[in-house]
Amino acid sequence: MVTDADEKALTRFVYREARLADESSYDEWEALWDDDAVYWVPRGDGEFDPAKHVSHLYDHRQRIATRIRQLKTGYRYSQIPVSPMRRMISNLEFFDGENEGEFEVQYNFILAELAIQSTHEMNFWVGRTTIKVRGDLDVPRLFYKKIALVDGDEPIPSLSFII
């Protein structure tokens, strides 16, 4: 059972995570993750299996750390300067997780990303996110984030920011 209080706390978390991503607050964003992290952008909404199909990205905890470390070197040209971004989130749905004390939230998003480091195009990234968290909902631990892009199986521009 997901209570109203749980929903409120989870919504707060979703918004906070989104703001940290929007603002490329790398350390704070990385600190949200638990050790068994899966951060996954499959090629859209289809039946994709990360053990069989190539994804845009499929990171465990260590690779998230690598990704952030690379962004912080000051030479990650695809994010110099970092893309200004804002994402709108809606259609939140809340579910109990697989284990006691775990929750799943799914929501739609539209993300406007200005590719300021190269083309100066405004890229619109649209899709549905699934996150899974556990622990004290005031400071939940994020252990799963899957972003299914509407156009995930079409050609997409560089995606080296936090989505």
Place this chain on the structure above:
Amino acid sequence: MGRMDNFSPIDYGELVQEDRIHGSLYIDEDVYNDEMDRIFHKGWAFVGHDSEIPNVGDYVTRMVGKQSVIMMRSKDMKVRVFLNRCQHRGNQLCNEKQGNKRALACPYHGWAYNTEGELKDVPYKGGFDKPLSDFNLEQPRTDDYRGFVWACLAQEGISLLEHLGRATELFDRACDLSPEGELNLTAGWDRHRYLANWKMLPENDTDGYHVNFTHRSFVEAIDSQYGDFVQEEESIEGVVIDWGMGHTEIDFARGYKEPLKWFGVTEAKVPEYVQAMKDAYGDEEAMEKLRVGPPHACIFPNLFLGEMNIVIFQPEAVGGCVQWHTPMFLKGAEQLNYRLLRQSEGAMGPSSFLVADDATIAQLTQRTLEQGQPWCDLSRGMGREVEEPNGNLVSHMTDETNNRGFWKHYKVVMEG
């Protein structure tokens, strides 16, 4: 913006010189149209791999220059390539990227073709007097080398083997990393859009000079086999190679001492694979194959054997292209697949640790070229490259010998 004079035919001999090329080659619509015609329609272009369509009726759709094509496994198990265009009034036959069909039926008036491309049914036959056999799907010349399927829209011209030339050796090197000698491209394709001219892909993918700079963040953040190439000029052992016919390579193997360096592991990490290789090729040959590893080579015009990735370059417009990639799974070594998938995502594609930065550089280059028409210099290494007995030109890994090789062939093709 284009050439200074838009009325006379383009003088490719002037624009492509031995030591430099003109910037208009990346930004001129007329050049782009010539390329689609002379390189992609009159010459051979890579379409797909036969392991993508194992069963009768399996198909994928791909672009060959400006032309959409269907690569299909026919009932006789042959791989055929058809133009994706109905022979009635030209509707697109197949809109899906891939799938399986018993027949290709046109959604406009229902003409139906079998998997061999023969027109088998025209609805309301009464009003149509021509023989159906005059309306079979158009098939470009099609051939394959070790499962890599190529098409040439022109019915006349050189054979695929002539086009590949010595570079067949590079395909052999890739395929022979499988204990069964075969690849399995079943992971699907990730597609990365660049707002840059397509030629920047083959140029950059075998450019050994940029690694230390474009990929400085990678080198600093990640410990990999490429780290060994970021060092003083004299101690770099890797070389670049012009294989002729526009095929180019960075050969890292000359710097590899131990087996499997290219895979970032030791033998102990993948014992079943090493054993399967020894069983297939004998100990000595297997260990040499495992030392040398896969090629890192661009095959003119649109294929990149990118170590353990297979990559397609797809031009979209003069200022836009798509880079496709899929991990190179090896038949008989399925236990490597998970690692290959993660390595593939790490190196190639929109979120990768490497190519995302290459894309940024390509897009910035495109913007500046559009602002004017400077010359791009390609002379690095002209004074120290060496011709090997097989005719290959070889030079230091940071030299532009291979880029010159690309452009040399480009000029021959473009001058027709």
